[in-house]
Amino acid sequence: MAEVKEFTLPDLGEGLTEAEVVRWLVEVGEVVAVDQPVVEVETAKAMVEVPCPYGGVVTARYGAEGEELAVGAPLLTVAVGADASAPAGAQGSGSGGADGGVADADGAGVAEDGGAGETSGAVLVGYGTGAPPARRRRVRPTPAAAAAAAGQVNGVASGRGRYAVTPEAPVRAEAAEPAPGPVPVISPLVRRLARQNGVELRTLTGSGPDGLILRADVERAIGAAAAPAASAEPGAAAPAADAGEVRIPLRGLRGVVADKMSRSRREIPEATCWVDVDATGLLAARRAMNAAGGPDAPKISLLALLARICTAALARYPELNARVDTDAREIVRLERVHIGFAAQTDRGLVVPVVRDAHARSAESLSEELGRLTGAARDGSLTPGELTGSTFTLNNYGVFGVDGSTPIINHPEAAMLGVGRIVPKPWVHEGELAVRQVTQLALTFDHRVCDGGVAGGFLRYVADCVEQPAVLLRGV
Structure with missing residues (x-):
């Protein structure tokens, strides 16, 4: 006799409490294997494919595409066990009997480790084990087998699923063709x-x-x-506000960004200082570094050089690589530097994180920044790649603006903003010249330091932009 197991939306990590169903990957009546992805959901952090920890026949799905589900809410139910997971004709044949196996298309048994009472091998926060699962073949049941399995579990599955199997509504074995x-x-x-x-x-x-x-x-x-x-x-006059x-809706990513920005402005007494900088030397250094690498070598980006400068500045001014524990009323200084950088995408503003940026070279920073930027654009960033930053770099110059007073990425202590680099008249070596000028702005939490520390950090960054050789003093 089949046993119906309910699979709830797992904890997707980083304190996320809900997710939106984007796309179902399985149909009611379809046979699924252990750890097979069954639904694609969007959290406030990223798009995630959720694997099912049970193998058997899907008997119900909960939530339509576009609907939000809370963590712990029912996601789907699966009939597990020999009777539910073997296609018609396989039961009692010796190839897919009481061992809980799933028969393949040729009738040969495929060992199923995830039968009743077993756990998944996939590790997604909230459930699963560390043991690697065996590869399994995805099997769709025949209509007769699906109907038989549904009949065995009918009345056991919860009626909460809007797609729950009933005798009057036979299950579908195949998804509609696109x-x-x-x-x-x-x-x-x-x-x-x-x-x-x-x-x-x-x-x-x-x-x-x-x-x-x-x-x-x-x-x-x-x-x-x-x-x-x-x-x-x-003749109907609609209110002007309706036209x-x-x-x-402020939900999903937009909702979390809105909540986080509101919390930052509510809790952090921020201040901003800024300075105009001659970036001609930095641009020349970048050209020289890329030329030295040869035509086939990966190019070092300007953002990577700015990130490298920030890590050097944070080593000199560790007060800004910190956060405030409001409950304990303590400033927590962090030993490792994880640099976040603001990236605008179709989903909204996201902040991918370069881990251990302080231990990376300019070339390594450029490679990782490029990888994360590509993942941000195609929506494949994982929650872990969007959390844990200790300092944020915001290059709003790509939008053609000179300056900004950005909101600190809570719970960090500071953010460096970089405006566009444009040719401007500038006094260079005592003479008026046209130089490549940008504006740097540092927004900082006034609880972690005073203006002297913030000004010293910003001035050091500016000196490195104007004369990149300054970095060599710390090597």
């Missing part, structure tokens, strides 16, 4: 936004590279559709 023809959309979040608002993506012209459809394209289409709808009824409104 619509033919590619649509130039990478982000599942953009697809969901379009689906929720009735926007047909095939009718849009994307403003991204190679016609890629972005969130902004979908939002424009929603706004265009809302305007005529507001005045559709003749052309687009309401975007």
